[in-house]
Amino acid sequence: MAVTGDETESAATGDMPAYHMRSTSSGLPQGMVMAPSPRAIHSPEQQAEATLKREVRLMKNRQAARECRRKKKEYVKCLENRVAVLENQNKTLIEELRALKDIYCHKPE
């Protein structure tokens, strides 16, 4: 996983479950947050703001991912239902065709 300057793991956030504190491809140890791009951040205030911004963004994206997965599950369930309905319809039509053929074959001239 590529990690850019200001897109780092957020393992330093206190509420992060322990099992998600993993090391990064940049070689940072677990739980360590790399500083945002140096040319963008100068003062500690800016640093703190950037950190906060990042935490908010991660939190929003976390929720977005949950919602996205929920919607996907719902969509798949819908498709599965549709498949079941169509299979039933198909079965019924095949039966109907069979019955009609039967009638037609035994019809006296």
Added chain:
DNA sequence: AGATTACGTCGTCAACTAAC
């Protein structure tokens, strides 16, 4: 009982899109 495998879930990143 411990090791391995398969599967589901989660958080994060990156790429993309739409709205501003």
Added chain:
DNA sequence: GTTAGTTGACGACGTAATCT
């Protein structure tokens, strides 16, 4: 151009099933 939202991909973890 920037910003926020969406989603596929990835890696990590937990757990149940299976193997040795």
